[in-house]
Amino acid sequence: xxxxxxxxxxxTSMSTPLVDGLTVSEAAGDDVKKTSRDQREALPGEPxxxxxxxxxxxxxxxxxxxxxxxxxKQTLLGRAADTHxxxxxxxxxxxAATDECFYVRDSESPLTSDQTELLRRxxxxxxxxxxxxxPILSFSSCNLPEKLLHNIQTLGYDMPTPIQMQGIAAxxxxxxxxxxxxxxxxxxxxxxxxxxxxxxxxxHGNLSKSKKPLAMVLTPTRELCIQVEEQAKLLGKGxxxxxxxxxxxxxxxRQLYRIQQGVELIVGTPGRLIDLLAKHDIxxxxxxxxxxxxxxxxxxxxxxxxxxQIFRALSQPQVLMYxxxxxxxxxxxxxxxxKDLIFVxxxxxxxxxxxxxxxxxxxxxxxxxxxxxxxxxSKQHFLPPSIVYVGSxxxxxxLSNAITVTTGLKALSIHGEKSMKERRExxxxxxxxxxxxxxxxxxxxxxxxxxxxxxxxxxxxxxCIKEYVHQIGRASRMGEDxxxxxxxxxxxxxxxxxxxxxxxxxxxxxPRELVxxxxxxRSFPMGKGQRKRKYGS
Ligand code: ADP
Ligand code: MG
Numbered sequence: 364x365x366x367x368x369x370x371x372x373x374x375t376s377m378s379t380p381l382v383d384g385l386t387v388s389e390a391a392g393d394d395v396k397k398t399s400r401d402q403r404e405a406l407p408g409e410p411x412x413x414x415x416x417x418x419x420x421x422x423x424x425x426x427x428x429x430x431x432x433x434x435x436k437q438t439l440l441g442r443a444a445d446t447h448x449x450x451x452x453x454x455x456x457x458x459a460a461t462d463e464c465f466y467v468r469d470s471e472s473p474l475t476s477d478q479t480e481l482l483r484r485x486x487x488x489x490x491x492x493x494x495x496x497x498p499i500l501s502f503s504s505c506n507l508p509e510k511l512l513h514n515i516q517t518l519g520y521d522m523p524t525p526i527q528m529q530g531i532a533a534x535x536x537x538x539x540x541x542x543x544x545x546x547x548x549x550x551x552x553x554x555x556x557x558x559x560x561x562x563x564x565x566x567h568g569n570l571s572k573s574k575k576p577l578a579m580v581l582t583p584t585r586e587l588c589i590q591v592e593e594q595a596k597l598l599g600k601g602x603x604x605x606x607x608x609x610x611x612x613x614x615x616x617r618q619l620y621r622i623q624q625g626v627e628l629i630v631g632t633p634g635r636l637i638d639l640l641a642k643h644d645i646x647x648x649x650x651x652x653x654x655x656x657x658x659x660x661x662x663x664x665x666x667x668x669x670x671x672q673i674f675r676a677l678s679q680p681q682v683l684m685y686x687x688x689x690x691x692x693x694x695x696x697x698x699x700x701x702k703d704l705i706f707v708x709x710x711x712x713x714x715x716x717x718x719x720x721x722x723x724x725x726x727x728x729x730x731x732x733x734x735x736x737x738x739x740x741s742k743q744h745f746l747p748p749s750i751v752y753v754g755s756x757x758x759x760x761x762l763s764n765a766i767t768v769t770t771g772l773k774a775l776s777i778h779g780e781k782s783m784k785e786r787r788e789x790x791x792x793x794x795x796x797x798x799x800x801x802x803x804x805x806x807x808x809x810x811x812x813x814x815x816x817x818x819x820x821x822x823x824x825x826x827c828i829k830e831y832v833h834q835i836g837r838a839s840r841m842g843e844d845x846x847x848x849x850x851x852x853x854x855x856x857x858x859x860x861x862x863x864x865x866x867x868x869x870x871x872x873x874p875r876e877l878v879x880x881x882x883x884x885r886s887f888p889m890g891k892g893q894r895k896r897k898y899g900s
Contacts (some may be wrong), residue, residue: 396432414438454598473733486525498528507560524549525709539701544709545716546687546836554654554683560597562627566603574625575649581704582656585610587810592630602718610636612783633669650677657809658684659693688713688829715832716841726850739770746818747799754823756780763802778804809833821849828861856882867881
């Protein structure tokens with residue numbers, strides 16, 4: 364076989380027969396990359412896999428094509444069988460896998476199953492469940508009402524993000540869904556587009572005068588509810604689609620009146636909603652979609668009973684559940700709430716957004732304030748608008764005052780003890796740039812879209828690593844670059860192993876004190892020079 368020279372160049376034919384149909388390198392075990400995801404991107408000038416565009420480390424003997432893994436070899440050979448084209452012949456309209464926007468194409472024609480698989484692989488879309496539909500390639504390809512499409516365009520959403528591609532397709536089938544994707548990756552529209560579409564279509568085709576609510580979105584914080592409702596209004600503009608916001612801190616009679624006037628969607632926090640339902644007769648039997656945003660938080664103790672109470676008051680709606688972080692327990696609970704669930708995850712769950720550059724600094728508790736002031740007074744390190752996360756309401760008030768006194772910067776605090784009016788005003792002045800810095804508790808930790816924020820400083824490490832992932836996620840929306848700084852010391856030792864994992868997975872530097880801590884298992888990767896060489900001399 365004529366591949367020896369290539370092996371000498373460090374690449375291997377995948378089909379040098381050995382035993383039982385295995386080839387030399389396949390038999391060598393871990394040397395052969397099993398899936399395309401295991402393979403790295405190709406460097407300039409390197410051979411690229413003809414199927415997915417990653418590093419074409421191997422050569423497929425039957426086709427003589429460069430290939431990255433066993434998976435792509437299968438795809439390549441299967442492709443030839445499917446299309447009856449000569450082996451190795453490229454498919455018509457093949458996706459240009461190295462092009463970032465490779466899914467922008469004539470999106471009206473359906474993808475072949477190979478192309479769907481390739482697309483999912485490229486965008487790291489993982490799915491589980493029966494009859495999962497193909498991802499949509501454009502908003503216009505899934506029969507949305509004209510006005511909704513227009514509103515999507517007005518918002519400037521030219522293309523669906525990966526979670527929207529798969530999430531919208533799945534939700535439009537009417538099946539329940541558990542989905543995870545990075546912070547800032549467009550999950551809100553991923554559930555709101557199907558919600559608006561299904562509600563508007565239902566009203567349009569239903570002659571009954573009844574205006575009972577058709578959908579409900581539950582989120583853990585008032586701020587997030589406000590944002591979700593705002594986005595729902597924008598998406599539903601001009602359609603039979605009205606919304607009601609049901610959150611604590613706002614007057615209940617007004618909320619009730621609005622629902623009684625007839626709305627399609629209720630957005631609320633579980634506590635206030637239960638209060639409202641207990642005191643007033645609100646008919647929920649037409650609700651066909653229940654959304655749990657930040658589902659892992661919603662199904663945690665504290666919220667879980669309230670959520671289940673609301674769920675039991677509904678008549679088996681479609682349930683759409685979303686978060687950037689997941690756990691097996693959440694998956695189990697979700698499965699018990701809905702039959703025939705579709706699971707979608709984009710990238711690796713529970714990992715922070717890759718767009719956020721993390722810095723962990725070892726700082727003893729007594730020095731944290733001074734360290735923060737140093738950062739805020741440094742032109743190089745302070746990158747406003749910024750959010751500083753602290754662990755307590757009083758801590759937020761004290762620290763924001765201390766910042767203003769010491770550094771002269773205008774800083775405001777936001778937490779659950781402030782009135783809704785105050786919270787709204789603070790958010791507004793922060794978002795329009797009047798205030799460069801907000802000191803917040805967890806009320807701003809999850810889901811809230813703080814456009815423009817490029818820096819998060821985690822002053823007090825939260826109690827759980829997932830909250831950390833959500834907090835630093837505020838520094839990046841839609842993959843834009845952001846930075847985060849976290850202060851750690853021995854008091855956070857419970858989280859050391861998880862924090863090290865998260866920092867390691869993002870390629871961030873791990874502070875020496877953390878590396879040497881007895882609370883961390885030694886599992887650091889070998890340095891560059893120590894790495895095992897795969898091929899070649
Ligand atoms: P997540 O819920 O995943 O944390 P959001 O739904 O808050 O993220 O979206 C983050 C930002 O991305 C928002 O400002 C939103 O308007 C914007 N966005 C969402 N979908 C798209 C899209 N398809 N194209 C451009 N921007 C989008
Ligand atoms: Mg969100």
